[in-house]
Amino acid sequence: MFGFTRTRRAGVVAAIAVGATLVISGCTAGGGNAPGGDGGDGDGGDVSITMLPKNLGNPYFDTSSSGAEEAVEEFGGSFEEVGPSEASPTSQVQYIQTAAQQGASALIVSANDPEAICDALDEARSADVKVVTFDSDTNPECRDLFINQATSEGIAKVQVDLIAEQIGDAGQIAVLSASANATNQNAWIELMEAELAASHPDIELVEVVYGDDDDQTSFDKTAALLQTYPDLKGIVSPTTVGIAAAARYLSTSDFKGKVALTGLGTPNQMREYVEDGTVTAFALWNPADLGYLAAFAAQALVSGDITGAEGDSFEAGKLGSYEVGADGAVLLGDPYVFDAENIGDFDF
Missing domain, CATH: 3.40.50.2300 (Response regulator)
Structure with a gap:
């Protein structure tokens, strides 16, 4: 059983929600504000970002996806969130395959299993799809970057x-x-x-x-x-x-x-x-910031600003500059503290 997809063309047209039983993947997240970005008008055109959380309808992942969409809006591309209704080791495979077939520039994935989706990710990467994991990693050899929420x-x-x-x-x-x-x-x-x-x-x-x-x-x-x-x-x-x-x-x-x-x-x-x-x-950790950083990392990979090698650095909008560490990991930062002053600002 599959979930629905939500497609938004950020900064270009109004948001469009698309319900479907199977996945329609592929969006664009352009390279406007990041170093070397061109607003999507040159050097390969728009960048398409497909966000694949463990499952849809999870408030935590809704928040991380909203952060990713905010980033995409800032650098001028389009964004799509897809995913299964239930998290299971292989439930994400078909979404990865569809995104690759439809020419997504990058996938941002929270893996339900570190190994079960590796073959599908390898196929996507062979089709020149950049793969960024967040929240829950795959084996390092199956992706380009991992956005780690905290140590x-x-x-x-x-x-x-x-x-x-x-x-x-x-x-x-x-x-x-x-x-x-x-x-x-x-x-x-x-x-x-x-x-x-x-x-x-x-x-x-x-x-x-x-x-x-x-x-x-x-x-x-x-x-x-x-x-x-x-x-x-x-x-x-x-x-x-x-x-x-x-x-x-x-x-x-x-x-x-x-x-x-x-x-x-x-x-x-x-x-x-x-x-x-x-x-x-x-x-x-703040899942909105996690998604936001993952989207900027994906954009930097697609635009060629970084390769995912240790020591690479890129700009991530309001969050500032980040450096790639060992095993292609990027650390968001210290955990976020919630208290009476800020808790009303979050919904997850």
């Missing part, structure tokens, strides 16, 4: 900094994680422990518990932590399911306003808890 070190540090600020840099804290074998969670927690030991000697991490990315389990684990540690000052939950469940528990408990909660969450999940004072601030 593990950055994700760990921002959470430690937030909880330290909220509890006065002293007291007991706990971590509410996803599953015990979650690779990314465990990496972040290990780095958080190192950051606490190095820079926050008066904060004691008393326990790491696992909610298995299940709402009710995470809710119950929050309750158990607060019962087990009556002097607990804060909870860090580096998982969107966990932080929302913990906030739900705290919001109606006697601990509201007394026990700090931070971690990684989305604005739509956490808005009510920020507005009612349960949560002061939490972090995540």
